[in-house]
Amino acid sequence: MAISWENLDTLASFKKLQSLKGAVSVAKELSGEKAAERVASCSVPMAAGLVYNYAAKQVDEKILGVLAELSQEAQLVEKFEELYNGAVVNTGEKRLVLHQLTRGQLGKDVTADGVNKREFYINEQKRIAEFADKVHDGRIANAAGEKFTTVVQIGIGGSDLGPRAMYLALENWAKAEGTFKMEAKFISNVDPDDAASVLKSLDLAHSLFILVSKSGTTLETLTNESFVKDALKKAGLNPAKHMIAVTSETSPLAHNPDYLAAFYMDDYIGGRYSSTSGVGGAVLSLAFGPNVFAEFLDGAAAMDKTATNKDILKNPSLLDALIGIYERNVQEYPSTAVLPYSQALSRFPAHLQQLDMESNGKSVNRFGKPVSYVTGPVIFGEPGTNGQHSFYQLLHQGTNIIPLQFIAFKENQTGTDVVIEDSTSQKKLCANVVAQIMAFACGKKDDDPNKSFAGERPSSIIYGDRLTPKVLGALLAHFENKVMFQGFAWNINSFDQEGVQLGKKLAKKVLAHDTDGALKAYSDLLNI
Amino acid sequence: MAISWENLDTLASFKKLQSLKGAVSVAKELSGEKAAERVASCSVPMAAGLVYNYAAKQVDEKILGVLAELSQEAQLVEKFEELYNGAVVNTGEKRLVLHQLTRGQLGKDVTADGVNKREFYINEQKRIAEFADKVHDGRIANAAGEKFTTVVQIGIGGSDLGPRAMYLALENWAKAEGTFKMEAKFISNVDPDDAASVLKSLDLAHSLFILVSKSGTTLETLTNESFVKDALKKAGLNPAKHMIAVTSETSPLAHNPDYLAAFYMDDYIGGRYSSTSGVGGAVLSLAFGPNVFAEFLDGAAAMDKTATNKDILKNPSLLDALIGIYERNVQEYPSTAVLPYSQALSRFPAHLQQLDMESNGKSVNRFGKPVSYVTGPVIFGEPGTNGQHSFYQLLHQGTNIIPLQFIAFKENQTGTDVVIEDSTSQKKLCANVVAQIMAFACGKKDDDPNKSFAGERPSSIIYGDRLTPKVLGALLAHFENKVMFQGFAWNINSFDQEGVQLGKKLAKKVLAHDTDGALKAYSDLLNI
Structure with a gap:
């Protein structure tokens, strides 16, 4: 086919959807006899044992029917097929979009730059794995023949946020499992205090730095590289023996x-989609x-497979x-909050x-x-239960409705817990997320x-047994x-970022005093 | 007087203000001859050398005139006077609002609970200072007579976010200045992995814990206290010798x-306003x-003074x-981004x-x-330049306009920097914030x-020489x-938080299986 x-507002199904504004009361749906x-029925299996439950969303069979039409x-799903089969979906930059190939292959072989791309990514993963093994067993060591104990990622944006969030998500798990x-x-x-304070906390002689920049020209990253090289030289160390690169x-x-x-x-790997490439792979391995890291990729691959299903209730x-x-x-909500009930996911919202x-x-x-409808919302969030003692006030009683994405796990990562008043901390954590879903949906008159x-605050929850590498990948x-x-639905290109260019150009002019x-x-x- | x-929408000046919707183009204002x-002229001095500049806001003399009327x-300002003179401004909970008294006295003596409140707060500060001095010089030490080296705050919400943000804001400064x-x-x-991972990173025998809870009944805090006490006992340490309380x-x-x-x-000190009370005072001292800590209070007190000025251009x-x-x-923007160009302020937006x-x-x-107008917006943010490589895309080219609050300093905290391509990292940082203001305001046709x-994204900037304790307080x-x-303008009570209660109640029911x-x-x- x-x-x-086509633009969203040209679709017949979208017009139908618009007629269903405010059609569902979650307060009613979740307080009636069939609540x-x-x-129980609004659960959709994901991968790695995760479940997406949308019972507290403002949808019913009719709306779901129209969403399926849409x-x-x-x-x-056909557009996703195009993407993973190697179409130039990133039209602005005329590029393929291949981050799925870093963790699996859903469709045809994709050849670009004269090579099979899946093989290329697998080969780089193998090279990273071999390198990591050598670092761990000391075959690659510092000048004194001692093992490296710390790895420092130098990168910004997608080369920082994703890998950092993934590292924090698995740090305690790895320590508990003995794989740390x-x-x-x-x-x-580029704030010099960032590099200065990290460097001050390091044992430089036993630190290995990863410079991450696809283009190799990112201002902040190159500046911080110089910062680090200066420090290494001052410590009598050879930077070339302490630094690796992840780049194109x-x-x-x-x-x-x-x-x-x-x-x-x-x-073909956008920065923000690069956690499953070498950008995440080097530091996590x-x-x-x-x-x-391989388990993390498996989880992501399994989840990708579910995204090929044309049945919206199975995808x-x-x-x-x-x-x-x-x-x-349709409901015109301008922002969405991401609320993981897991301290390990503290930077996942970022x-x-x-x-x-x-x-x-x-x-x-x-x-x-130009499109004549709104596109991406503001996304923000902090872990629960912390957020409950902070901005939840506005979520519950503010003048705007903000849809909520909860995330929770039945078990914690460290295996350490205490029983107080007949329940563990983990049970308290889970009791809170359940309580919040109901409080937001049904409210309470007083x-x-x-x-x-007032209630009527819609939410969904993604839950699983425990946050493992596979679960994180999914x-x-x-x-x-x-x-x-x-x-795809908004008919926009989700894979470029021209909006970051103007600021970069003007910053160069300011530094050149060409203003x-x-x-x-x-x-x-x-005083510049 | x-x-x-009165409600905002009953005011004659507000109706005038509504008639000025979309009256000012910041792109025009900042690209014309008088730009x-x-x-230069839209700068208002704050305290501690800080300046608030609103040149890139969508205001002109006419709008400012109506804002002055409003x-x-x-x-x-009269309502602020009421507040600091001890009126029951927190009407819901029938309480005075006295956090300003923790750092200065703007008006009359305030007596409550039979004591002069300013004297009460000063006395507690003095007690904290004496205690801190004794800990620092070893007069208060562990059972082995050794000095405590680490302090651990146990608290949530206002007992955590503010003090944590302030600590991070001053950590590098204190190290550079030799006062660390x-x-x-x-x-x-309450996620057990939070306490477990912090405890694992500690030298328990040399750690001093601060339990912070105004009511002494906060579920998360008491749970974590037990967690910590368990760990201390297991290590053969007496919790009563390792723990202090900040409470009512x-x-x-x-x-x-x-x-x-x-x-x-x-x-009379709300949690989110408690950084200048013992809640911030103990850990920061x-x-x-x-x-x-005293300098931090001085900065806050100086800033409070500016808030008493009835001239809006001097306040x-x-x-x-x-x-x-x-x-x-009027402009109907639903959210605001806080963008500090300072890694030290990484948790200030939170x-x-x-x-x-x-x-x-x-x-x-x-x-x-019920009010018939919108109140508080969604607030979110991350430090620049990091955010530039992340969500700024939406700020520049998204379908909604989001007002921006920049913060920047001319000098960094550590005094360490590198020169690359003729500029320091600090200059690059400042060049970026300046470039962003102009890119957001004026945009660029292509x-x-x-x-x-499209431009027309309004912003203001607060800037100063260097982030010191005094500057942070201000x-x-x-x-x-x-x-x-x-x-006050929205005629709401900014000092209670009834919106957090329902979730707490429901969580208790869940834990009691009363569902x-x-x-x-x-x-x-x-599986609860």
Whole structure:
């Protein structure tokens, strides 16, 4: 079937969807006689044992029927097929979009730059695994022949947020499971205090640095590289023996004797989609061992497979995307909160913030024409229960409705817990997330209006047994694919980021003192 | 003059303001001949050398004139006077609001609970300072007579976010200035992995814990206290010799031999406003020394003074608040991003998220009547330049306009820097913030619509020389007072948080297995 790229508001199914604004009361759905049945039946299996439950979303069979029509009319799954079979889906930059190939193969062989891309990614993973093994067993060591104990990722944006969030997500798990190999640290900001304070905390002689930049030209990353090289030299160490690169083969960092080793990605892996490439692979394999990284990839691959299903009730990423379209374009909610009840996921919302807002914060469609509907929402969040004592006040009683994405696990990672008042901390954590879902959905009337809760705040929950590497991979891929499906529905290009260019250009002008007018006046304020 | 509490939409000045929707183009204002003059003239001195510049906000003399009228009609400064003179401004909980008294005295003596409150707070600060000095010089030590080296704050919400953000903001400064005394860590989440991983990283025998809970009944905090006590006992240590409390005098933690010492606050200090009370005072005095905490208070006190000025152009917190009202209620922007160009302020946005969203995320006015206009916006943010490589795409080219609050400093904290391509990292950092302001305001047309920037994204910048304790205090107080003025304008009670209660109640029911219907069904999903 030929693929047709159309704006959302041209679709007959979207017009139908618009007529269903405000059609469902979650307070009613979750307080009536059939409420328990709804909760049990609105569960969709994901991968790695995760489940997506949408019982507290503002949908019913009718709305789900129209969402299924929309999925078909917009050819969302067919577009995903195009993508993984190697079409130039990133039209702006005229690039393939191949991050799925870093963890599996869903369709045909994809050849680009004269090579089979799946083989290329697998080969780089193998090279990284071998390198990590050598570092762990001391075959690769410092000048004194001593093992490296710490790995430091130097990168920004996608080379920082995703890998950092994944590292934090698995750090305690790896320590509990005995697979923890090396501590990882991260330097990202061009603020010199970032690099200075990380460097101060390091045992430089036993630190291995990973320079991550696809182009090899990222201002912040190169600046921080110099910062680190200065420190290494001052400590009498040879930077070329303490630094590896993760980059594209065409970058100045590739095949360069300044690095102990270099591992390659390519232009078909966007920064925010690069956690399953060498960008995440090097630091995670060094920190936790190559097997842990392989499990992480397996989880992502299994989740990708579910995204090929045309039945929206068997494709949780597609279903999540479609409900999000209903919330954004029909219910007109401007933001979404991501609320993981897991301290290990403390930076996962920051990663999703980039993934979602950088992918779908666009105003023109894939042909460069302005769209006449809203696209990506603001994404924010903090772990629960912490957030409950912070911004949840506004979520419960504020003047705007903000859809919520909960994440929770039945077991904790460390295996350490205490029983207080007949329950463990983990049970308390889970009891809180369940309580919040119901409080947000159903609210509660009170004679004192200040103590009344209007309810009707929709949420979904993704839950599983325990946050393992496989589960984390599935969780990551779920959101990547959700964002992709939404981009298809909005008919935008989710894989470029032209919005970051203007600021970069103007910053160069400021540094060159090539300014006048307001730009010069602002520069003067800060003594630049 | 008698104070009159009226809803925003009853004010004549607000109706005038509504007629000025979309009246100002920041792109025009910042690209015309008078642009440089505008940038220079839109600076308002704050305290501690900070400056608030609003040149890139969508205001002109006319709008500022109406905002001044609104300030007068709504008696915003007079209401602040009421507050600091000891009126029961927190009407819901029938409490005074006295956090300003922890750092200075703006008005009359305030007596409550039979004591002069300013004297009470000063006395507690003195007790904390003496205690900290004794810990630092070893007069208070562990059972082996060895000095404590690490301090661990156990608290959640306001007892965690503010103090943690302040600690991170000053950690590198204190190290550079030689006033760093003890490392601080934080345990907040009821997720057992939070406490377990912090405890694993500690040298327990040399750790001093601060239990922070005003009521002494916070579920998460008491659970984590037991967690810590278990660990201390297992290590053969006496918890009563390793733990202090910061609480109210009526709490079960007060005058309790289970704690080495207890320091007091009271019901007139809301959690999110407690960084300048003992809640921030104990951990910051132990980490950096009492003098550093005293400077922090001085900065806050100086900023509070500026908030008493009735001239909106000489009262930056009031001006910021009023422009925010225009953006929220007239321009209808649903969220605001806080973007500090300072890695030290990495958790400052999370603190402001609580401060703002928990204070002003309300739907009823101070008399319990629903308001018919929107109140507090969603607040989110990450440090620049990191955010530039993440969610800025949506800020520049997304379909919604999001007002921006930049923060920047001319000098860094550590004094360490590198020169690359003729500029330091600090200059690059500052060049980026300046470039972003202009890119957001003026945008740029391009033949390729995908590379076009519409501009008209309003922002303000707060800037100073260097982030010191005094500057941090001023910055904190600025936002506290801004949020307060907005709450006055919206005629809501910014000082209670009834929205957090329902979830707490339901969580207790879940833990007691006192559930049915959907609540039971959700509990079953998570095996509770």
